[in-house]
Amino acid sequence: MIFKMTVVSALIAVVSSVALADLPTLEKKDRYKVGFAQTESNNPWRIAETKSFKETAKTCNWDLVYTDAAGSAAKQVSDVDSMIAQGVDVIFLPPREERPLLPAVLRAKAQGIPVFLVDRSVDEKVAKPGRDYVTFLGSNFIEQGQIAAKWLIEKTGGKGMILELEGTTGSSPANDRRKGFDDEIAKHPEMKILASQSGDFARDKGRKVTETLLQTYPNANVIYAHNDEMAIGAIQALEAAGKQPGKDVLIVSVDGTRDALQAIIDGKMGVTVESSPFFGPLACSTMKRYANGEKIEHWVRVKDRVFTIDNAAKYIDEAY
Ligand code: GYE
Numbered sequence: 263m264i265f266k267m268t269v270v271s272a273l274i275a276v277v278s279s280v281a282l283a284d285l286p287t288l289e290k291k292d293r294y295k296v297g298f299a300q301t302e303s304n305n306p307w308r309i310a311e312t313k314s315f316k317e318t319a320k321t322c323n324w325d326l327v328y329t330d331a332a333g334s335a336a337k338q339v340s341d342v343d344s345m346i347a348q349g350v351d352v353i354f355l356p357p358r359e360e361r362p363l364l365p366a367v368l369r370a371k372a373q374g375i376p377v378f379l380v381d382r383s384v385d386e387k388v389a390k391p392g393r394d395y396v397t398f399l400g401s402n403f404i405e406q407g408q409i410a411a412k413w414l415i416e417k418t419g420g421k422g423m424i425l426e427l428e429g430t431t432g433s434s435p436a437n438d439r440r441k442g443f444d445d446e447i448a449k450h451p452e453m454k455i456l457a458s459q460s461g462d463f464a465r466d467k468g469r470k471v472t473e474t475l476l477q478t479y480p481n482a483n484v485i486y487a488h489n490d491e492m493a494i495g496a497i498q499a500l501e502a503a504g505k506q507p508g509k510d511v512l513i514v515s516v517d518g519t520r521d522a523l524q525a526i527i528d529g530k531m532g533v534t535v536e537s538s539p540f541f542g543p544l545a546c547s548t549m550k551r552y553a554n555g556e557k558i559e560h561w562v563r564v565k566d567r568v569f570t571i572d573n574a575a576k577y578i579d580e581a582y
Pocket of ligand 1: 305307308356381382435463488489490491516517537
């Protein structure tokens with residue numbers, strides 16, 4: 263706790279020293295050198311997002327500087343620093359975790375490079391949109407968690423023994439998907455979250471964590487995963503333990519990947535709340551608005567759909 267407070271105070275001190283300067287503006291021109299600092303490429307969501315940025319680079323006249331932090335916040339910090347050194351015009355950044363990337367965001371600002379956070383955010387108690395970075399382009403993760411919880415409550419009549427598979431520790435979607443879901447569940451006395459553990463948004467970790475949790479909590483009849491990759495891993499663990507996903511254990515999740523929609527069609531998963539990875543076109547239009555001198559809202563919100571047995575077959579062809 264004391265350590266945490268010291269880290270936060272240190273961050274606040276760093277931020278305050280840069281906060282006074284105005285946000286860098288963006289010159290209007292035909293071609294831009296655009297940095298996109300991806301977090302990792304170990305799941306279909308990340309791969310779809312990268313593809314969206316690479317395709318947009320062609321239509322939006324970008325020279326794309328692309329990096330992949332391979333699951334390391336420290337590497338992502340040095341990737342951003344190297345983009346600054348290369349003199350990119352703007353940086354699109356999905357901060358892998360809410361805090362470690364803050365100093366890099368501020369260094370970009372200090373060097374006159376506008377930063378747009380995309381798909382994940384930073385700790386807004388420390389750094390602010392419109393002051394330290396231009397804006398956050400992304401979904402409402404709290405609402406995604408609430409929607410998953412409400413679907414579950416309706417389906418079960420408010421009863422359930424739940425295992426929660428959390429995303430990357432310290433990342434904004436993990437923090438907020440947990441909050442949105444847990445707060446709804448807490449309103450229902452016959453629902454209990456038996457355990458909540460990180461599977462780092464990855465399929466294999468989701469499978470391993472579920473395997474262990476099922477041994478401790480054989481009475482679990484719901485799994486809430488913060489993303490589809492972990493949900494698919496959980497399905498594998500359930501099947502290996504001789505349980506029927508979708509019948510013995512309900513699965514609720516977030517993202518909307520092709521494998522998840524297929525699992526819904528197969529009756530193994532109940533719901534996945536969409537979290538779209540197709541950020542390229544939105545990145546292009548928001549950047550152009552900024553270059554035109556428009557005032558950008560602090561949160562460019564992405565609206566998400568909900569996939570269940572009622573519409574999964576209709577949307578599977580456009581899934582990734
Ligand atoms: O849900 C997950 C990915 O940050 C919104 O990160 C994104 C999340 C997405 O690894 O699958």
